Amino acid sequence: MAEILVLVDHVDGSVKKTALELLTLARSLGEPSAVFVGGGIDSAAATLAEYGAVNIYVADDAALTGHVVAPKAELLAQLVAEKSPAAVLITSSAEGKEIAGRLAVKAGSGVITDAVAVSADLVATQSIFGGSTIVQSKVTTGTPVITVRPNSTAPEAAPAAGARSDVSVALSPVATAAKIVDRVEEAKGARPELSEAAVVVSGGRGVGGPEGFEVIEKLADSLGAAVGASRAATDAGWYPHQYQVGQTGKTVSPQLYIANGISGAIQHRAGMQTSKTIIVVNKDPEAPIFELADYGVVGDLFEVVPQLTDEIGKRKA
Amino acid sequence: MKIVVCVKQVPDTWSEKKLDPTTKTLDRDSVDGVMNELDEYAVEEALKIAEATSGEVTVLSMGPAQSTETIRKALSMGADAGIHILDDGLAGSDAIATSLAISKVLEGRGADLIIFGSESTDARMSVIPAMVAERLGVAQLTFANKVEAPGDGSVKIHRLTDYGYDVVEASTPAVISVVEKINEPRYPSFKGIMAAKKKPVETITLADAGIEAATVGLGAAWSEVAEFAAAPARAAGTIVTDEGNGGVKIADYLSEQKFI
Ligand SMILES: Cc1cc2nc3c(=O)[nH]c(=O)nc-3n(C[C@H](O)[C@H](O)[C@H](O)COP(=O)(O)OP(=O)(O)OC[C@H]3O[C@@H](n4cnc5c(N)ncnc54)[C@H](O)[C@@H]3O)c2cc1C
Ligand SMILES: Nc1ncnc2c1ncn2[C@@H]1O[C@H](COP(=O)(O)O)[C@@H](O)[C@H]1O
Numbered sequence: 001m002a003e004i005l006v007l008v009d010h011v012d013g014s015v016k017k018t019a020l021e022l023l024t025l026a027r028s029l030g031e032p033s034a035v036f037v038g039g040g041i042d043s044a045a046a047t048l049a050e051y052g053a054v055n056i057y058v059a060d061d062a063a064l065t066g067h068v069v070a071p072k073a074e075l076l077a078q079l080v081a082e083k084s085p086a087a088v089l090i091t092s093s094a095e096g097k098e099i100a101g102r103l104a105v106k107a108g109s110g111v112i113t114d115a116v117a118v119s120a121d122l123v124a125t126q127s128i129f130g131g132s133t134i135v136q137s138k139v140t141t142g143t144p145v146i147t148v149r150p151n152s153t154a155p156e157a158a159p160a161a162g163a164r165s166d167v168s169v170a171l172s173p174v175a176t177a178a179k180i181v182d183r184v185e186e187a188k189g190a191r192p193e194l195s196e197a198a199v200v201v202s203g204g205r206g207v208g209g210p211e212g213f214e215v216i217e218k219l220a221d222s223l224g225a226a227v228g229a230s231r232a233a234t235d236a237g238w239y240p241h242q243y244q245v246g247q248t249g250k251t252v253s254p255q256l257y258i259a260n261g262i263s264g265a266i267q268h269r270a271g272m273q274t275s276k277t278i279i280v281v282n283k284d285p286e287a288p289i290f291e292l293a294d295y296g297v298v299g300d301l302f303e304v305v306p307q308l309t310d311e312i313g314k315r316k317a
Numbered sequence: 318m319k320i321v322v323c324v325k326q327v328p329d330t331w332s333e334k335k336l337d338p339t340t341k342t343l344d345r346d347s348v349d350g351v352m353n354e355l356d357e358y359a360v361e362e363a364l365k366i367a368e369a370t371s372g373e374v375t376v377l378s379m380g381p382a383q384s385t386e387t388i389r390k391a392l393s394m395g396a397d398a399g400i401h402i403l404d405d406g407l408a409g410s411d412a413i414a415t416s417l418a419i420s421k422v423l424e425g426r427g428a429d430l431i432i433f434g435s436e437s438t439d440a441r442m443s444v445i446p447a448m449v450a451e452r453l454g455v456a457q458l459t460f461a462n463k464v465e466a467p468g469d470g471s472v473k474i475h476r477l478t479d480y481g482y483d484v485v486e487a488s489t490p491a492v493i494s495v496v497e498k499i500n501e502p503r504y505p506s507f508k509g510i511m512a513a514k515k516k517p518v519e520t521i522t523l524a525d526a527g528i529e530a531a532t533v534g535l536g537a538a539w540s541e542v543a544e545f546a547a548a549p550a551r552a553a554g555t556i557v558t559d560e561g562n563g564g565v566k567i568a569d570y571l572s573e574q575k576f577i
Contacts, residue, residue: 069447097447098443098446098457193479277574285556291551298556298557303563
């Protein structure tokens with residue numbers, strides 16, 4: 001069976017859910033091989049094998065992680081040349097898409113970004129124009145390089161050999177041109193990563209101010225969810241910019257999205273329309289966001305949301 | 318310092334976008350064009366750096382004839398000159414071909430910094446800056462919300478990441494992409510608009526740039542749209558008015574759907 005290369009997302013060997021999603025997807029396309037860059041393989045290997053990695057290619061060289069994007073693209077290009085895989089799958093994150101772009105140029109391959117599904121014949125489904133149009137695309141030249149959105153596939157274990165081999169890559173001077181001299185972590189608390197979260201609870205202008213976001217955070221924590229915000233809320237400085245959902249923010253596609261005090265402007269919808277289940281709380285029955293709602297309550301979020309949080313607490317207890 | 322800023326004309330984000338049924342590419346005739354909003358931040362950053370280093374800013378755009386509006390807008394904001402890559406053979410180009418054409422035109426022009434927006438609001442791929450860096454063999458400093466380019470051959474940025482940011486250093490020449498929030502783009506002044514009319518805009522065809530027609534355009538795309546359709550409408554949901562128990566009702570729904 002043809003090999004499918006999967007670039008593994010991880011933090012010091014703790015494997016992200018997105019990597020398990022890609023391995024699961026890769027099994028339906030061929031034989032998954034995990035590409036693991038950086039340190040921590042000893043803690044990651046078992047998980048990768050459990051989720052179906054037949055091979056694990058390990059490249060633990062500081063130059064690969066100490067420079068912006070280019071080294072990872074060179075590593076993948078080398079593996080594409082050596083292994084002739086049927087496709088390369090990468091998570092559709094900002095960095096993942098950049099790696100894919102550079103790899104495509106290097107390998108002489110077509111690239112598809114933001115796939116929400118990939119079929120056995122490597123036809124990718126994309127949701128474009130803010131979710132209004134569904135497109136089926138195919139790479140016609142070279143080894144298909146496809147980036148896949150988080151939450152597109154439910155991870156399922158399917159143990160495989162997980163045979164480890166070390167890969168060394170001779171990086172070109174260009175690959176190390178942009179040097180990372182410092183990494184600054186901003187307090188982010190215990191909540192899951194916004195673009196990967198299974199549940200997202202968002203607040204908009206209706207939240208009324210930075211204090212209002214406490215109500216949103218409490219609901220999020222009761223569900224183990226990430227917090228999102230509309231641009232009206234981030235522009236006003238009520239919530240940090242990196243939590244913005246929409247056209248110029250993050251694209252999320254969670255199992256459950258709860259929009260509170262958000263009107264549903266086209267640019268906001270562009271970032272959340274592919275969520276599986278959508279709940280809306282808004283006091284204006286005419287708000288366009290209700291068009292997307294699976295369940296909506298017309299009401300004041302300061303009444304409805306705390307009651308919901310309490311109720312979830314009771315039911316989980 | 319010589320700075321080139323790459324801008325794209327895109328459909329207004331408020332307009333409804335459609336695909337052309339024959340070419341399966343964006344139907345650009347049916348919508349109003351504007352400068353990609355995220356590219357306004359790139360133009361502003363280019364102008365700020367040029368002002369601080371007595372540099373000059375050239376705005377580059379590849380696109381159909383109407384793209385001159387977007388080039389003029391950048392000129393009226395203060396850019397010095399424009400380059401318009403215009404050729405019917407470019408229609409339908411994918412990211413691979415777009416990055417090829419932009420890189421070919423940039424080659425040999427000696428730009429110290431090439432500044433991009435972080436994403437075009439129509440294609441939404443966020444790959445062109447990385448691809449151009451790859452093709453030109455220069456440093457990639459993308460997703461910057463802070464840029465320091467003092468004009469001494471060094472560049473330093475804050476690259477936004479999921480956990481915060483990375484501080485990244487390189488030497489020029491370099492490719493930069495900027496995120497919104499890096500600055501507040503200026504509005505063209507009346508004087509700027511008048512001055513823009515006299516600024517030079519060079520039009521470059523495929524032949525001028527030495528690009529083989531067979532390598533760009535719809536026919537040369539390395540990926541293709543096989544089919545497209547309107548997304549299935551979401552099934553109409555249940556909407557209730559809060560009568561003091563709205564929260565409980567949502568909880569009931571969440572229990573039913575097995576979220577709690
Ligand atoms: C190029 C461009 C890019 C953009 N990108 C984005 C983007 O990425 N993300 C994004 O979100 N927006 C984006 N926008 C902005 C977008 O157009 C809207 O302005 C924005 O989404 C509005 O945010 P909102 O829904 O929170 O605010 P509003 O539209 O002001 O809506 C607030 C809602 O809250 C309700 N409300 C008020 N008080 C309460 C209460 N107590 N209880 C319940 N409901 C209440 C109101 O009824 C109203 O419906 C972009 C715009 C442009 C032009
Ligand atoms: N046709 C084009 N002409 C000039 N610049 C472009 C063009 N397409 C994309 N860009 C630049 O590349 C950035 C990222 O675009 P994209 O990869 O399409 O999301 C944009 O913000 C622009 O700065």
